Amino acid sequence: MIEHFLSLLFIVGLMLVAVPPITYLERKVLGHMQQRSGPMVVGPHGVLQPIADAIKLIFKEDVIPRGADKLLFVFAPSFSVFAALLAASVVPIGFINAVPMKSGLLFVMAMSAISIYAFFLAGYSSNDKYSFLAGMRAAAQVLGYELPMGFALMAVVILFGSFDFNEIVKWQQTHGWGIFYQPIAFVIFLIMMVAEVCRPPFDLPEGESELVGGFHTEYSGMRFAAFFFGEYINIIVLSLVVSLLFFGGWSGPLADKHPVLGVLYHLLKAGFFIFLTFWLRATFPRYRFDQMLNIMWKIFLPLSILNIFIAAVEALFVG
Amino acid sequence: MNGLFFYLFGFLAVALGLAAVLQRNVIKGGVALLGSFVSLGAVYFTSGAEFIGIVQVMVYGGAIIVLYLFALMTMDLEKMKEEPLRLGFVSAGGFLAGVLFLLIVYGAMSLEGAPSLTVSGAKELASPLFYRFLLPFEVVSVLLLVATIGAVAVGRREE
Numbered sequence: 001m002i003e004h005f006l007s008l009l010f011i012v013g014l015m016l017v018a019v020p021p022i023t024y025l026e027r028k029v030l031g032h033m034q035q036r037s038g039p040m041v042v043g044p045h046g047v048l049q050p051i052a053d054a055i056k057l058i059f060k061e062d063v064i065p066r067g068a069d070k071l072l073f074v075f076a077p078s079f080s081v082f083a084a085l086l087a088a089s090v091v092p093i094g095f096i097n098a099v100p101m102k103s104g105l106l107f108v109m110a111m112s113a114i115s116i117y118a119f120f121l122a123g124y125s126s127n128d129k130y131s132f133l134a135g136m137r138a139a140a141q142v143l144g145y146e147l148p149m150g151f152a153l154m155a156v157v158i159l160f161g162s163f164d165f166n167e168i169v170k171w172q173q174t175h176g177w178g179i180f181y182q183p184i185a186f187v188i189f190l191i192m193m194v195a196e197v198c199r200p201p202f203d204l205p206e207g208e209s210e211l212v213g214g215f216h217t218e219y220s221g222m223r224f225a226a227f228f229f230g231e232y233i234n235i236i237v238l239s240l241v242v243s244l245l246f247f248g249g250w251s252g253p254l255a256d257k258h259p260v261l262g263v264l265y266h267l268l269k270a271g272f273f274i275f276l277t278f279w280l281r282a283t284f285p286r287y288r289f290d291q292m293l294n295i296m297w298k299i300f301l302p303l304s305i306l307n308i309f310i311a312a313v314e315a316l317f318v319g
Numbered sequence: 320m321n322g323l324f325f326y327l328f329g330f331l332a333v334a335l336g337l338a339a340v341l342q343r344n345v346i347k348g349g350v351a352l353l354g355s356f357v358s359l360g361a362v363y364f365t366s367g368a369e370f371i372g373i374v375q376v377m378v379y380g381g382a383i384i385v386l387y388l389f390a391l392m393t394m395d396l397e398k399m400k401e402e403p404l405r406l407g408f409v410s411a412g413g414f415l416a417g418v419l420f421l422l423i424v425y426g427a428m429s430l431e432g433a434p435s436l437t438v439s440g441a442k443e444l445a446s447p448l449f450y451r452f453l454l455p456f457e458v459v460s461v462l463l464l465v466a467t468i469g470a471v472a473v474g475r476r477e478e
Contacts, residue, residue, distance in 0.1 A: 002389045072350065106373045109359075113381025117353065120388060124346055132392075139389040146382065163370075163441060 080230030094263030
């Protein structure tokens, strides 16, 4: 019991503490990819920039626009963080497993499915045309990515025979990493994951160049920061899940003797996928709305259904 | 402990369900309905049916309410607010709700004791569904397919 509580404290703490450095790293990585230096002013190489940002966000005036739906306006940003942290609580990192759950993978899916309401409600309650359009886009996007993502995960689950993260890693320790069996599911899941956290090239609900700031146009101060916490925690959680499903999670050399190494391996693998989201952001332009819906419904959905049959054949042979 | 949470979420599910019906603002009503569905999922959790609880949150919370809200937001909500209550609609809805309520009470009366609280995962749910109740399951899926094709046929514009 105390073990679970400490694990939960560790995971929630990790998620909240990791966000400011990640925002710094993102800006640095983006800067260097675009031949700039990124933040340089506050501290050596700008390392203290996240602290300066935090101070600014905390002391900024909190504005609720006239005509906004007050209850939903206040409720939406906290919903974003809440859903993301709930999803984080069931994902094991190495031996640190706060809430061991038989259907852990499904729970993460469910939480990420309802986390979109934060964008949607923020867009609706702001009483602003840009935000409203962003809310509509968020709703259409969730309908687009949810199905291919679900089907891609179903293929993986058919192969592993379990929703339990610990079982999934155990399967991979005996049979080899999941990506060798399910490359299509990996590619689909990776793309849907980017769409899910609304990162470029699927940042349609934010769309700075056409919708000002999208769903968070009217938000300021800590409410605005809450959206960012939710978004980045979601990125961390989904990166952890990808490395669990396709790259053996905490398995690696010497990991069975030293569990701490396993935690490190897992975090490193997840770190690569966090880096990948920065990379994508620097590389690809945003999809147009109809293009996004087209590739989701016409390419990835049939592909992911086809992939289920591949997974079934594999499960027959590998078991 | 589980019992406490069972009643807490059960109460929440009913209260939010009521709020969903009584709320004049349809978007807020939709959000209340979402809360009701999620609390219902939590009720499943506390009674040991983890898998069904998660699926409840995912399907109803994640997909169906998004569709509702998406459709509602494309309508003119100000116009709907001014719509007067019609006696015919209210009485028909009340009659149907009454019949449904009686059916549920009848079902609850015919239950023999509380259902056993075994932890149910995907496997425990799937094997009766695909072996013992295969025919009803397939009939329901055909019904859903018919409904989908019908919706596409009705919704499609004449070329």
